Amino acid sequence: METEYGLVDSEAVETPGDEWEEIDVSDTEADRIARKRDREFEQFEERIKDADQFKVEQSVFDDATFAALYKLVQDGHVEAFGGPLSTGKEANVYHALGGDREVAVKIYRINSSNFRQMRDYLEGDPRFEGLGGKKKDVVLAWVKKEYANLQRAQAAGVNVPDPIATERNVLVMEYIGDEDGRAKRLGEVSIENPETAYKVVREYMRRLYAAGLIHGDLSEYNIVFDEGQLVVIDLGQAVTVHHPNSRTFLERDCYNVANFFSREGFEVTGDDLLEFVTDPDPDPSGNS
Numbered sequence: 001m002e003t004e005y006g007l008v009d010s011e012a013v014e015t016p017g018d019e020w021e022e023i024d025v026s027d028t029e030a031d032r033i034a035r036k037r038d039r040e041f042e043q044f045e046e047r048i049k050d051a052d053q054f055k056v057e058q059s060v061f062d063d064a065t066f067a068a069l070y071k072l073v074q075d076g077h078v079e080a081f082g083g084p085l086s087t088g089k090e091a092n093v094y095h096a097l098g099g100d101r102e103v104a105v106k107i108y109r110i111n112s113s114n115f116r117q118m119r120d121y122l123e124g125d126p127r128f129e130g131l132g133g134k135k136k137d138v139v140l141a142w143v144k145k146e147y148a149n150l151q152r153a154q155a156a157g158v159n160v161p162d163p164i165a166t167e168r169n170v171l172v173m174e175y176i177g178d179e180d181g182r183a184k185r186l187g188e189v190s191i192e193n194p195e196t197a198y199k200v201v202r203e204y205m206r207r208l209y210a211a212g213l214i215h216g217d218l219s220e221y222n223i224v225f226d227e228g229q230l231v232v233i234d235l236g237q238a239v240t241v242h243h244p245n246s247r248t249f250l251e252r253d254c255y256n257v258a259n260f261f262s263r264e265g266f267e268v269t270g271d272d273l274l275e276f277v278t279d280p281d282p283d284p285s286g287n288s
Ligand SMILES: Nc1ncnc2c1ncn2[C@@H]1O[C@H](COP(=O)(O)OP(=O)(O)OP(=O)(O)O)[C@@H](O)[C@H]1O
Pocket: 085, 086, 088, 089, 090, 091, 092, 093, 104, 161, 173, 174, 175, 176, 177, 182, 183, 221, 222, 233, 234, 235
């Protein structure tokens, strides 16, 4: 069954009828179920490979990635895939229909991922102690880290996409955007009141830091504007305060954010922002 989204509807995977299955008397029920599942998976893989939005990418998605997508469909987290929202070096992000809402599906590439840099970002993180240097393990840990970071940020009161599920190298999260497309980045909109926006971002950074996390790549590119709200995205590289370079990452985030808002007409320095973010009891009325 074709859907407007492409065709990865689990319902659409034809279930073979008994008539074309030759029953081998030596088969156990478990064997038959396993064979049926294999066939359904093969059909799913063929359909997804043929879907327009994946055509250019099929060479980079290995069988294990298709199996992960299939599992997410079976578990009801994804019903049908839409088009790509972003095609990056490490991952592609696709729009999709979830069980009851629109979702964003971020698929990391195992092979072309810059896993050495990923490994560096995982260093010192008590959640991933003992992680070896194998490329696949690093990428899979990274996906789990991104999911855990979203959960932690959300619990700390930071507006981030709701994390929904992970499976191997795939992360499913809430889609931030509307029928016209993904939410615009802060750098793509004209900000009416930069001071208010700055204070929201500043408070998000403080909450994140108080929860032991530093975004590590925060700028106008990773903050989006959705229905009057600012939402922080891309928490994959966010590190815990235990990371040996956490202070450097925090300073960089503060300078990037402060420079952006200064360019937008609200004068603030990276040092002012750093002081606010690391102050356990800051004065919220302060302008810095
Ligand atoms: N939950 C989401 N809802 C809607 N769009 C999203 C979502 N997550 C990511 N995107 C879109 O995909 C783009 C890339 O996502 P993200 O920054 O998480 O991935 P990335 O691989 O780190 O990309 P980049 O290398 O460009 O930083 C975002 O800029 C945004 O446009």
